[in-house]
Amino acid sequence: MQSPSPPPSRANARRWWPLLAIGAIAAALAAAFAWTAGWLGGASRLTASAMTNAIEAGGPPHPGFRRAHAKGVCVTGVFRSSGQAAALSSARVFRQAETPVLGRMSIGGGDPHGADAQARVRSMALLLRTDDGQQWRTAMNSFPFFVVATPEGFHAQTLAARPDPATGKPDPARMAAFVERYPEARRFQAWAKSALWSNSWGNTQYNGVNAFRFIAEDGSEHAVRWSMRPHLPFAPLSPEQRKQADADFLAEDLAQRLAQGPLQWDLVLTLAEPGDPVNDPSQPWPENRRQVVAGTLSLTAAQPQATGACRDINYDPLILPTGIRGSDDPILAARSAVYSQSFNRREREIGRGQAPEASGKGGAR
Numbered sequence: 375m376q377s378p379s380p381p382p383s384r385a386n387a388r389r390w391w392p393l394l395a396i397g398a399i400a401a402a403l404a405a406a407f408a409w410t411a412g413w414l415g416g417a418s419r420l421t422a423s424a425m426t427n428a429i430e431a432g433g434p435p436h437p438g439f440r441r442a443h444a445k446g447v448c449v450t451g452v453f454r455s456s457g458q459a460a461a462l463s464s465a466r467v468f469r470q471a472e473t474p475v476l477g478r479m480s481i482g483g484g485d486p487h488g489a490d491a492q493a494r495v496r497s498m499a500l501l502l503r504t505d506d507g508q509q510w511r512t513a514m515n516s517f518p519f520f521v522v523a524t525p526e527g528f529h530a531q532t533l534a535a536r537p538d539p540a541t542g543k544p545d546p547a548r549m550a551a552f553v554e555r556y557p558e559a560r561r562f563q564a565w566a567k568s569a570l571w572s573n574s575w576g577n578t579q580y581n582g583v584n585a586f587r588f589i590a591e592d593g594s595e596h597a598v599r600w601s602m603r604p605h606l607p608f609a610p611l612s613p614e615q616r617k618q619a620d621a622d623f624l625a626e627d628l629a630q631r632l633a634q635g636p637l638q639w640d641l642v643l644t645l646a647e648p649g650d651p652v653n654d655p656s657q658p659w660p661e662n663r664r665q666v667v668a669g670t671l672s673l674t675a676a677q678p679q680a681t682g683a684c685r686d687i688n689y690d691p692l693i694l695p696t697g698i699r700g701s702d703d704p705i706l707a708a709r710s711a712v713y714s715q716s717f718n719r720r721e722r723e724i725g726r727g728q729a730p731e732a733s734g735k736g737g738a739r
Contacts, residue, residue, distance in 0.1 A: 450673070490625070523556075579601055637672070639671045640671075641668040644663050
């Protein structure tokens with residue numbers, strides 16, 4: 375498939391990096407982190423529909439594709455429990471020896487034809503179904519924490535990053551005003567400026583930046599964040615590769631690696647201690663927190679997005695099995711609501727015959 379050249383707004387955002395880095399990445403990830411019900415009152419009430427509208431206004435429409443992470447591939451494999459998390463959660467997935475996995479690897483952005491080498495963020499979404507029929511869905515990203523602490527902040531960021539109709543690019547002054555109003559975004563800005571880009575989906579660590587509650591058999595609870603830690607050593611994408619890499623090099627690399635054998639990640643649980651910011655995804659937890667390796671994910675095959683089994687799955691992070699529940703992080707609730715809104719809109723578009731292209735690069739979270 376021939377990918378179109380990045381639009382002027384995207385090229386300009388790279389030119390203004392890192393001032394516009396937050397906005398560019400947030401626009402790319404939009405549907406993954408937005409606000410839901412509860413919220414602002416009165417006429418200014420922020421809803422999942424309004425948030426999704428704001429996301430869609432950030433770029434040209436792509437009917438039949440999800441609003442963020444529009445380019446990706448389906449993957450299948452198994453999760454093998456280590457048994458070490460069984461004391462923390464009664465979830466069957468930690469007691470069952472093997473659990474089948476249906477997942478999706480993707481890049482940030484709403485363009486289903488975007489060039490892989492221009493995508494700052496890599497993502498992994500998984501659906502695990504245990505033998506008692508329960509499901510655990512999770513969506514993770516390569517950044518270690520989120521941009522802002524609240525959905526209102528994310529909404530402000532989405533608006534600030536919207537291209538100016540007169541110039542076709544985001545306004546640096548609006549982005550600067552956003553950072554001034556939401557200073558926690560500076561931490562993400564520093565990460566975006568300094569962190570190396572990975573050159574493969576297979577060697578990337580994926581982080582669930584939101585906290586969840588693990589409930590043990592005895593009723594005790596633990597606040598937990600999790601990550602998928604790759605067995606492959608990290609390798610950076612060089613500046614030369616960013617210029618010369620094929621538009622679909624991540625999918626091609628994935629296929630080549632899987633032809634040689636499974637790709638594996640350890641599921642690492644990090645346990646909060648009293649005083650840790652459980653409900654603020656913009657704040658990382660101290661590095662000395664206790665970690666538990668709950669098991670190993672082994673991916674064995676990939677399928678094109680358009681025909682793969684993951685295409686019509688909504689990777690809602692609040693679809694959880696017994697033994698795991700969401701925290702009070704408002705952005706976690708937001709993800710669930712906007713995922714649903716995006717999914718329903720996409721289903722209506724497909725119902726009108728606007729199905730994702732046969733290229734296999736469609737889909738979303």
